[in-house]
Amino acid sequence: MLQQTQVARVLEFYPRFLERFPTWESLAAARERQVVAQWAGLGYYARARNLHRLSRWVTRDGGGTLPGEPQALRELPGIGAYTAGAVASFAHGRRAALVDTNVARVLARVFAPRLEPKRPRDLTRLWAIAEATLPRTAGATWTHNQALMELGALVCTARVKRCGLCPVRGVCATYARESPAGTAGRPAPRA
Ligand code: SF4
Structure with missing residues (x-):
């Protein structure tokens, strides 16, 4: 529901949706038009259809739950790279990276200010930075990703x-470049 939709808007729909479909099984048992009807007003209805297809996969092939590995998650309906990382790290406690718009901006500003997250090639590099800066342990990944x-x-x-x-300003490349305090310890440029 949060894909391209603000939290405040989702909060109007999420409790009602969960009340109507409290389990994977109840969602899988519904007809697609019933799921879409419950989604009415939220827009971007492909999400409702994908969630419905996902519920059928979970109840028929998934043993009642979602996989924990990002690669396996990405093969399922409606799950892209970000959602796969979020489910793997938040729901399953795996050591998995995630990059959404906010995280891409933070990673670019801290580590690589020249990268432009809207450029696909640069976004790929930001994903690589997200992977490289994960904590060593899976146990710390939940907090790390939430903090980002x-x-x-x-x-x-x-x-x-x-x-x-x-x-993180002490390690931030953008801060070092733009802030007077960030450049305080550097040699003065030659006249
Ligand atoms: S120091 Fe400033 S630019 Fe760097 S991550 Fe923090 S808020 Fe963003």
Whole structure:
């Protein structure tokens, strides 16, 4: 539901949807038009159809649950790279990277300010950075990924960089480049 939809909007629909379809089984047993009807008003109905197809896969082939590996998740209806990473790390506690719009922006600003997340080639490089900066243990990945997402949503947003509040400014390439404090320890440029 959160794909291309704001949290406040989803919160109007999510509890009602869960009330109507509280389990994978109840969703799989419904007809597609019933699922789409319950989704009415939220838009982008391919999500409802994919979720319905996914419920049928889970109940018929998946043993009642989603796989834990990102690669296996990506083969299922409606699951792209970000959702696969989110399900693997948040639901299954796996050491898996995730990159959404906010995370891509944070990673670019911290590690590679020249990368432009909207360019597919650069986004691929940001995914590589996300993989390379994962914690060593799966156990720490949940917190790591949540922190990256929160950083992008609250501190290092598209509109404003709240560097004064940012816990990673000490290693941030953008901060070093743009902030007077970030350049304080550098030699003065030659006249
Ligand atoms: S230091 Fe500033 S630019 Fe760097 S990640 Fe934090 S808020 Fe963003």
